[in-house]
Amino acid sequence: MSQLQQQLAAGRFVITGEIGPPKGTNIDPVLHEAETYLKGRVAAVNVTDNQTAVMRVGSLAVCRLLRERGIEPVFQMVCRDRNRIALQSDALSAAVLGIENLLALTGDHVVMGDHREAKPVHDLDSVDLLKALSRLEGGSDMGLDAKGNPNQLDGAPKFFKGCCTTPCGPNPEAQVIKLEKKVQAGAQFVQTQAVYDPATFETFMKRIRHLNVPVLVGIVALKSAAMAKYMNRSVPGVQVPEPIIQQLTAAPKEDRKKVSAEIAGRLVREMRPMCQGAHLMTLGWDDIVPDIIAQSGA
Amino acid sequence: MNATERKPNPEILESLADARKVFVVGCKGCPVGCDTGGEPWLREMADLLAGAGREVAGTALVDMLCNKAGVGSRLGRLLEALRAADTILVGSCGVGVQSVGNMVGRRAVPAMNTLCMGDYQGLWPSAERCGECGECLLAHTGGLCPITLCAKSLVNGQCGGTGDDGSCEVSPDRPCGWRLIYERLAALGRLDDMRRFQSPRDFRKFEITDARRRTIRWALEVAEEEEAAAEPKNAQKPA
Numbered sequence: 001m002s003q004l005q006q007q008l009a010a011g012r013f014v015i016t017g018e019i020g021p022p023k024g025t026n027i028d029p030v031l032h033e034a035e036t037y038l039k040g041r042v043a044a045v046n047v048t049d050n051q052t053a054v055m056r057v058g059s060l061a062v063c064r065l066l067r068e069r070g071i072e073p074v075f076q077m078v079c080r081d082r083n084r085i086a087l088q089s090d091a092l093s094a095a096v097l098g099i100e101n102l103l104a105l106t107g108d109h110v111v112m113g114d115h116r117e118a119k120p121v122h123d124l125d126s127v128d129l130l131k132a133l134s135r136l137e138g139g140s141d142m143g144l145d146a147k148g149n150p151n152q153l154d155g156a157p158k159f160f161k162g163c164c165t166t167p168c169g170p171n172p173e174a175q176v177i178k179l180e181k182k183v184q185a186g187a188q189f190v191q192t193q194a195v196y197d198p199a200t201f202e203t204f205m206k207r208i209r210h211l212n213v214p215v216l217v218g219i220v221a222l223k224s225a226a227m228a229k230y231m232n233r234s235v236p237g238v239q240v241p242e243p244i245i246q247q248l249t250a251a252p253k254e255d256r257k258k259v260s261a262e263i264a265g266r267l268v269r270e271m272r273p274m275c276q277g278a279h280l281m282t283l284g285w286d287d288i289v290p291d292i293i294a295q296s297g298a
Numbered sequence: 299m300n301a302t303e304r305k306p307n308p309e310i311l312e313s314l315a316d317a318r319k320v321f322v323v324g325c326k327g328c329p330v331g332c333d334t335g336g337e338p339w340l341r342e343m344a345d346l347l348a349g350a351g352r353e354v355a356g357t358a359l360v361d362m363l364c365n366k367a368g369v370g371s372r373l374g375r376l377l378e379a380l381r382a383a384d385t386i387l388v389g390s391c392g393v394g395v396q397s398v399g400n401m402v403g404r405r406a407v408p409a410m411n412t413l414c415m416g417d418y419q420g421l422w423p424s425a426e427r428c429g430e431c432g433e434c435l436l437a438h439t440g441g442l443c444p445i446t447l448c449a450k451s452l453v454n455g456q457c458g459g460t461g462d463d464g465s466c467e468v469s470p471d472r473p474c475g476w477r478l479i480y481e482r483l484a485a486l487g488r489l490d491d492m493r494r495f496q497s498p499r500d501f502r503k504f505e506i507t508d509a510r511r512r513t514i515r516w517a518l519e520v521a522e523e524e525e526a527a528a529e530p531k532n533a534q535k536p537a
Contacts, residue, residue: 080450084498106450106452106457106458106459108459108467109449109450109459109467109468111468111469112467112468120449120450122450122451122452123498123499123501124498125450125452125453125454125457125498126454126457127454127455127495128454128497128498131495142498164458165458166458169458169460169462170460170461170462170463170464170477171456171460171477171480173480173489174455174456174476174477174480174492175456177455177489177492177493178454178455178456178492180493181454181455181493181495184495185495193458236458236459236460236461236462236467237458237460237462239462
């Protein structure tokens with residue numbers, strides 16, 4: 001059982017982090033940051049999978065490198081770049097590399113990234129992927145043999161399967177319906193899109209209480225007022241309230257990291273009673289993670 | 299030419315589980331050429347529905363369900379009977395199912411799967427598009443096609459990319475297909491359809507053999523020639 005699963009099962013408020021692999025082979029800086037600022041401080045570290053459809057080093061390889069350094073990874077898997085054969089194969093690869101935490105995501109469309117001409121795969125969606133992972137755990141894959149029976153595996157993996165949801169999006173009811181399907185398909189924990197409005201989050205949490213699944217509230221560190229405004233304009237399902245934008249505007253440039261950590265820490269503190277953990281997405285500002293945790297009361 | 303295959307009768311009845319009064323509309327174009335539709339099919343469906351305890355509000359065969367002007371005038375004459383039904387069972391490609399549902403304003407349920415003929419959309423000039431996926435889902439999506447309306451062709455609901463204005467992440471001028479489906483299902487009181495698990499697509503259905511394409515083309519041409527030969531001479535326009 002992964003540490004993340006154990007800590008959630010034990011009822012501890014869990015904090016996770018996230019790193020993005022580099023575009024190119026210069027892997028040392030991101031590993032150094034993870035060892036310096038995340039190791040020992042967070043329960044697990046998500047490794048993004050060609051995030052926003054920008055081609056990078058693969059999530060699986062970096063997950064393994066983290067594990068070798070004593071950091072528990074969460075292998076993010078998007079359905080945009082691989083068909084069902086490759087997704088199932090990578091899940092088995094994760095298992096043999098000792099990676100248990102998997103996060104099933106649809107994935108941003110290719111036109112959001114830096115290879116806009118590419119074919120978007122989406123052979124499976126996030127619900128199908130969760131079902132496929134559950135099936136692998138049961139010892140068979142998605143395929144059928146000549147007699148119509150599921151193909152049997154020689155050795156079944158064991159995962160801790162996660163999914164994502166958007167609590168502050170334009171249509172919470174549709175989000176809840178899809179989350180219900182994800183949980184039925186096998187999701188054991190939930191990470192959310194960035195939340196800046198605890199009241200909206202609380203309402204959402206009440207709507208999904210019947211699912212009885214641990215939820216890690218997503219916190220994206222705000223680096224500047226311009227970034228906050230950009231998110232309001234362009235990132236679906238994310239709303240940064242005006243007072244936070246004002247706080248960022250008022251901050252002197254040299255204090256930005258401090259203010260960013262203050263805001264993130266305060267949000268975690270306010271939402272702690274509503275959920276089971278927080279997922280910190282610091283977008284390269286890994287050095288503020290200790291400060292966020294210190295202010296979160298976790 | 300759009301190739302179709304019949305859905306199995308149990309699947310048709312399942313998608314009509316809560317329908318009481320059903321009107322059956324068949325396309326007299328491609329399904330006749332494929333030997334999936336036409337008069338015999340219409341009678342078969344009426345018998346199937348009657349046998350399953352559904353009231354048949356009426357039946358109609360329409361020349362080409364992808365011909366908007368033709369469909370409008372033909373269905374216009376039947377509008378009262380069509381609207382007296384709660385559901386319309388449509389035997390055509392996905393374009394025809396969507397066109398009938400949207401023009402009549404009733405839930406339209408597909409009786410056929412549309413096989414891939416290379417993105418041919420018939421004569422239809424409007425926004426309804428068929429993805430020719432071979433596993434028509436329109437019965438469960440409020441009559442709106444998720445294969446063509448969703449940029450990722452998702453079949454189990456929206457992703458996280460729906461903008462606050464309801465647009466798709468790929469372009470501000472493109473509505474999120476699943477938002478449209480959600481709104482339609484909410485209006486129909488059928489949100490439970492979104493809770494249904496849809497299996498991953500069977501991509502074998504996306505490519506049909508050329509032998510089959512040729513058979514269908516041949517069938518349609520022969521059907522047209524036979525029909526033309528059967529017409530009395532005096533039906534021809536005077537020179």
